[in-house]
Amino acid sequence: MLVEMSAPHIPVLAEEAIELLAPSAGETMIDATFGAGGHSRRLAEHLGPAGTLIAIDRDPSAEERFEQLAAEVDCHTRFIRADFASALEGLVAEGLRADGVLLDLGISSMQVDTWERGFSYSYDAPLDMRMDPGQEFDARELVNTWDERRLARTLREFGDERYAGKIARAIVRARARRPLETTHELVDVITDAIPAPARFAGGHPAKRSFQAIRIAVNGELDQLDRALPSAWAVLRKDGRFAGISFHSLEDRRVKRFLVDRAQGCICPPDLPVCACGRTAEAALLSRRSVVPSADEIAANPRASSARMRAARKLRDEGEQG
Template identity: 75%
Template sequence: MTASHVPVLAGELIEALDPRPGEIAVDCTFGAGGHARLVAERLGPGGTLIAIDRDPVAESHFEAFAAEVPCQTRFLSASFADGLRQLVAEGVKADLVYVDLGISSMQVDTWERGFSYSYDAPLDMRMDPEQELDAREVVNTWPERRIAQALREYGDERYAGPIARAIVAARESRVIETTSDLVEIISGAIPARARFAGGHPAKRSFQAIRIAVNDELGQLDTALPLAWAVLRENGRFAGISFHSGEDRRVKRFLAARAQGCTCPPELPVCVCGRTPEAELVSRRAIAPTAGEVGSNPRSASARMRAARKLREGTE
């Protein structure tokens, strides 16, 4: 069973993107189509929404979505990096490009996919069920050092070392098969006083393993330049992230394109000739309101950054 999907920062996304009738939009992570529906309603009959997602469940949601919205639609069954690469190769230019990173409610709440620490299920966590690497392989075959690095980098897990050691010790006597097995190992590796200090003790580790399984940060590094290439001049981009590593990447990418003159401050006139190719919607990340967090606790860590493309770059 899946809970209904609630798109985060929905009003803020629409305000930043300002969808208009007849425009072309690219939804890089369609999911259950929450954001896409709001955008599509504003594009109207003359507009087009291109949806990208590697999860086959998302494609089934898209079929119903396409029959109900007023604009033209197209679905690309691919990771958002591969989907954007295809659009660049086709020469597509869009007015709006946006990406909602992380995991959707339909994935978390589908217990048998093994994304959640709240359900007992086989260890999986693949967004694309066809890919080979899954969570079971990560916890049962990766070296201790690599597991600890993933927990630290992708989950900001303070006890990454002890958890990685506990995983490796446990798998010496049995294969770690289920989410409950992993939760038990993680909980036992964390000191009792800290076990529930920051929410569920397995929350950060599950996030880290999921990111590793799906190469989410690598996908983002590849996708950002492609998203910018698809965007036409005066087009708008927005990225919603749920992890500090994601947010840093989006922040640095947009900041680099919003930067103008790079000459040393002691020079009386600019000699580099660099002008900004992006205008930031906000210098700071846009966070959900207290009201949204109260009604949808999963939105608490969401951060959005957005920009308008002023010109084509020279890179």
């Protein structure tokens, strides 16, 4: 049995996402990372009986929450249980056109607070961290089988962990005595590997390592790289895309993708006539990333690292600007 802890779910940047996605009656909106359904509920409120909400999530517990939401909203609903990259690719292949796509990246608060899933360093649980429980590869396998160099690289690149080398070395030494099985066993190894003055300087000492391992277990960055082109392709002309990121690796990918599509002519400035023929296919909906207000962060500290970027599609695929 999965036990959800009592922390309430609060969708991050919900009002800002609705403002930028601008859902209206009769439109089709895709919440590609349904989670606990907070954003989906806000979107559905604007779609009316003629509108359609499509929700995507690979976690089977999300489907149960979606069924409850679907019974309470007026619009048409559809749930796709799959990772968002595969689901978006499938929607493009079937020819669906949407008016808006939302990607709320990172981990659902429902997953963090279900302690048996092993996402959190705050509860002692089996090392798991799989967003899809049907996936074979989990955190236990990663921690106990990856070599020291690969572990260090993962912790450094995905977690910005300053002491990645020391932590990777400590993990290899600890598992040589016996396999690491639980989150608190891993927390103890990580904490002991970090110099004492730095252990609590930037929050919990295991925070960055757990983030890095979760990203690697679930292939989150590879999935994002696959998903962005499909999320854009499924939009009709004037459709809106919004992506909420929680660390720099995600945010850089979303920013680069949108900025590239918002760029027009790339000819040298001294060329009198455009020779590249390139025209912008996106209009950025905010000059900078949208961040939570101080009030939102006070109410929901998990929102503190969130960044949202959004754009409007200027033309259909193959259409010249």
